[in-house]
Amino acid sequence: MKRTLATLLATFLSAGLILTGPGGARAQEAAPAFTKDPGQVKAGRYRLDPAHGKITWSISHLGFSTYYGQFTDVSGELVLDPKEPxxxxxxxxxxTGSVNGLNDTLNAHLKQPDFLDVxxxxxxxxxxTSVDPTSPTTARVNGTLTLRGVSKPVSFDATFNQAGVNPVDKAYSVGFDGWVVIKRSEFGVNAFLPLLGDEVALRLEGxxxxQ
Structure with a gap:
């Protein structure tokens, strides 16, 4: 019995060496190398993945609830300099035509002239216009938002998530989340004020x- 157990143990150990050893023909594929250290991210020009880039908006609905929706047609380009963020x-x-409040009637209204006028x-x-780092993994991104033909300075808070080779498409990728609150009245969207909230929270995911 002892001999049998010893033989089985030796067999399993040998199999493990074959699977994990550096020269084994069946060596296991290395785990994806991701980094959460912004200083290790590759510099260069990046393009937003349209399948994984969206903006979620929320607004007070008559004071009773917070209503959520999304913009799903979002494109973007990022020129990243990790050494000098x-x-x-x-x-x-x-x-703007991609606005989605999960209700067909609402979606149609949001596209009308009194709202987005798509x-x-x-x-x-x-x-x-500028990027101000606020910690090793966060920054204040300042710029100009143009909505309904009105341009206003807007700053949002961005958080670096991680970077590395995406195991699905093998593309080197970097991920961020962002957050900002704007006043829709500043962009000429005055419909149903003040019953519908003036402040619109935008959560950015990308x-x-x-490239």
Whole structure:
């Protein structure tokens, strides 16, 4: 019995060496190498992955609840300089017609002239003017938001998530989240004020691919 156990143990150990050893033909694939250290991120020009980039908005609904929706047509370009983050730049374009409040009637109304007026203003844009690091993994991104033809200075808080080779598409990727609150009245969206909230919270989520 002892001999049998010893033989089985030796067999399993040998199999493990074959699977994990540096020269084994069946060596296990190395785990993806991700980093949460911004200083280790590759510098360069990145493009927002449209499948993993969106903006979630929320607004007070008559004071009874907070209503949520999204913009799903979002494109963007990021020029990243990890060594000197303040030199990084960001530009984002939002297709206003992609607004989605999870209700067909509401979606149709949000596209009308008293709200986004998507026929006249099919796009909104944000172009950064400066980036102010606030910690090793966070920054204040300052820029100009243009919505309904009105341009205003806006600053949002960005958080670096991680970077590395995406195991699905093998593209080197970097991920960020962002947060900002704007007043819609400043951009000419005055419908149903003050019953519907003036302040609109925007949560930005994006994965960028190195070009």
């Amino acid at each position: 303040g030199k990084s730049t960001l530009s984002v374009t939002i297709g 026929e006249k203003f099919p796009q909104a844009t944000f172009v950064s 994965e960028f691919k190195l």
